[in-house]
Amino acid sequence: MNNIAALPLLQLSSIGKQFGGLSALSDVSLHIRRGEIYGLIGPNGAGKTTLFNVITGLYQANAGEFQFNGHSYKACKPHVLAQAGIARTFQNIRLFANLTALENVMIGRHLRTRAGVFGALLHNLATRNEERAIAKRAGELLHYVGIEKPGQTLAKHLSYGEQRRLEIARALATDPLLLALDEPAAGMNATETESLKALLQMIRASGITVLLIEHDVKLIMGLCDRVAVLDYGKKIAEGIPEEVRLNPGVIAAYLGGGDE
Amino acid sequence: MKLPVQRAKIVFWLALAALLLLPFVTDALLGRGWVRIADFAMLYIMLALGLNIVVGLAGLLDLGYIAFFAVGAYCYALTGSPHLALAFPSLFPGGVHLPFWIVLPLAALVAGGFGVLLGAPTLRLRGDYLAIVTLGFGEIIRIFLNNLNAPLNLTNGPQGISRIDPIRVADVSLNASQEIFGITLPSVHLYFYLFLAFTALVIFISRRLEKSRIGRAWMAIREDEVAASAMGINTRNLKLLAFAMGAMFGGVSGTLFAGFQGFVSPESFSLMESIMVLCMVVLGGMGNIAGVILGGVLLALLPEVLRHGIVPLQQALFGKTVVDPESLRMLLFGGALIVMMLYRPAGLLPSRVRRRELDTDEAA
Structure with missing residues (x-):
């Protein structure tokens, strides 16, 4: 056990991903330590979301392997990785739009609960208790992320900022070890970003490791312990934010050129 | 409204009694x-x-x-x-x-x-x-x-x-x-x-x-x-x-x-039967059990009502059967579906989610 705890939570080794002839990721290696907030930045089209999708099982990598929590994963389905403890949100919000906010979070409890068809039909004591626990936990999580509207509100009727928070609540409901957020601050105003930052710090303080893709440099700099920069599918820098910000390669990638 | 549980119980027992009597009433009024x-x-x-x-x-x-x-x-x-x-x-x-x-x-x-x-x-x-x-x-x-x-x-x-x-x-x-x-x-x-x-x-x-x-x-x-x-x-x-x-x-x-x-x-x-069952689900209100039941009742009764109603009606009006009820059935059926999709796209009894959605829209 001690051994596993000493390892990085997530270790990527030479991950490569091709779409036809296009190489979206090549030879990306990085590791995420337990309990840190790890930022992933890069210009548009740099392969951030692709890397994200590889980690969460939506895409299968063509090369390399990754280890999570001491186990090696290759060609795994998303639900297997969710079971292992990786939960995610989506860049373009993907809630269950026609279900209520509460139901959205309750669905996140699916993989930590057990009731099957017979439980549903018999509705026995174990099932009833489990249902009650699911609803209770879901309600708590809604409160935790700061959604004060009634849980019966349809997900699609929440405001944009609330929808982003609901996605986080739903991901937290899966009891993750690693919470992977794909541009959670996209489209948020300064106040909303500030409270998102506070929420992420609170989540980290509760012991969950956070992986963050973000464009908002201020948020990254103020929040992340370490940052990796992707450009054209390659990792061009990694380190603490201040260091990375001054890295000439990073500046070149963002501003173009490189010699000027 | 004070005792909704009790009311629901009364409604349930009345509905059950009505259902149990239904074959006798139907038999007496409309025939076996x-x-x-x-x-x-x-x-x-x-x-x-x-x-x-x-x-x-x-x-x-x-x-x-x-x-x-x-x-x-x-x-x-x-x-x-x-x-x-x-x-x-x-x-x-x-x-x-x-x-x-x-x-x-x-x-x-x-x-x-x-x-x-x-x-x-x-x-x-x-x-x-x-x-x-x-x-x-x-x-x-x-x-x-x-x-x-x-x-x-x-x-x-x-x-x-x-x-x-x-x-x-x-x-x-x-x-x-x-x-x-x-x-x-x-x-x-x-x-x-x-x-x-x-x-x-x-x-x-x-x-x-x-x-x-x-x-x-x-x-x-x-x-x-x-x-x-x-x-x-x-x-x-x-x-x-x-x-x-x-x-x-x-x-x-x-x-x-x-x-x-x-x-x-x-x-x-036949394929027509599959379509029929699907229409029951859609017409009544997809995802809502009460709606689906209503859809099932309506679409199962419709052809029979036509068969027993339209032919005598035509006989009375024109003295002969002008349109075959079977072809009329599909015509009315298609028409009903088009009207439905225009005015009640979520079905006759929309599912609770769709209903809530409408409520919230009105409140907003």
């Missing part, structure tokens, strides 16, 4: 033929509720659902009629004649197996593509039933299988009138009560499933399959489960149909 129509309406309700699991909850558009009805019907037709004894005298000298209550669970399992059989190759398909494959599956089953009379006469082909044993409850055949407490119950009444019990069971199962962890997972798949799987839902297993559960409902309904009718033939299981 209408009791038979009510029996069929309940078979359709069971079918519609089964399809509602697949389409309404899990969001998998199935255009060949009637195939499972056919599977259930032929299960009982083969095991409860002299057909096999006639076709293979050396194998089954005395016929098979399994009792209905043994065939029923077996038929449900076989139909569920066919559900998985349809589900497995279509797991990666969505929307239109899934619809096309399921449509093909429904036709394959029907065509097989139609042609499996040679080289081995398994299904007796287009002639169908007749002389299927009637359903027996506690050693009482439902095919003859029975006298209970001095009241004479004709056969159609007996079947009515049997089907009512099964419909109640199917409604109960539907409700329990809908409000369960499994039901929520199905709805998650319907809403966004990628997000569902990222939240740890094993979409493959749950889709197969939805197909299997829906198919089992269809199989049970089919078995009851075969016992009730005493005769099955492939023409009962």
Whole structure:
């Protein structure tokens, strides 16, 4: 056990991903330590979301392997990785739009609960208790992320900022070890970003490791312990934010050129 | 309003009493033929509720659902009629004649197996593509039933299988009138009560499933399959489960149909029937059990109302039958669907989510 705890939570080794002839990721290696907030930045089209999708099982990598929590994963389905403890949100919000906010979070409890068809039909004591626990936990999580509207509100009727928070609540409901957020601050105003930052710090303080893709440099700099920069599918820098910000390669990638 | 629970109880008992009296009232007012129509309406309700699991909850558009009805019907037709004894005298000298209550669970399992059989190759398909494959599956089953009379006469082909044993409850055949407490119950009444019990069971199962962890997972798949799987839902297993559960409902309904009718033939299981059941689900309100029941009742009654109403009406107006009620049925039916889609796109009784949605819109 001690051994596993000493390892990085997530270790990527030479991950490569091709779409036809296009190489979206090549030879990306990085590791995420337990309990840190790890930022992933890069210009548009740099392969951030692709890397994200590889980690969460939506895409299968063509090369390399990754280890999570001491186990090696290759060609795994998303639900297997969710079971292992990786939960995610989506860049373009993907809630269950026609279900209520509460139901959205309750669905996140699916993989930590057990009731099957017979439980549903018999509705026995174990099932009833489990249902009650699911609803209770879901309600708590809604409160935790700061959604004060009634849980019966349809997900699609929440405001944009609330929808982003609901996605986080739903991901937290899966009891993750690693919470992977794909541009959670996209489209948020300064106040909303500030409270998102506070929420992420609170989540980290509760012991969950956070992986963050973000464009908002201020948020990254103020929040992340370490940052990796992707450009054209390659990792061009990694380190603490201040260091990375001054890295000439990073500046070149963002501003173009490189010699000027 | 003070005691909603008590009120709901009263409504329930009144509804139950009305349903129990329904065959007698119908018989007295409209004639025995209408009791038979009510029996069929309940078979359709069971079918519609089964399809509602697949389409309404899990969001998998199935255009060949009637195939499972056919599977259930032929299960009982083969095991409860002299057909096999006639076709293979050396194998089954005395016929098979399994009792209905043994065939029923077996038929449900076989139909569920066919559900998985349809589900497995279509797991990666969505929307239109899934619809096309399921449509093909429904036709394959029907065509097989139609042609499996040679080289081995398994299904007796287009002639169908007749002389299927009637359903027996506690050693009482439902095919003859029975006298209970001095009241004479004709056969159609007996079947009515049997089907009512099964419909109640199917409604109960539907409700329990809908409000369960499994039901929520199905709805998650319907809403966004990628997000569902990222939240740890094993979409493959749950889709197969939805197909299997829906198919089992269809199989049970089919078995009851075969016992009730005493005769099955492939023409009962045409594509039109699949469409009809789907329309019941859509017309009533996809995903809402009460809506689906209403849709089932309306669409099962519509052709009969037309048959019994339009012909005499035309006779009275024009002195002859100008339009055949059968063609009128499709015309009215298509018209009704178009009007529906324009004015009540969520169905006659929209599901609770859609209703809530409307409420919130008004409040906003």
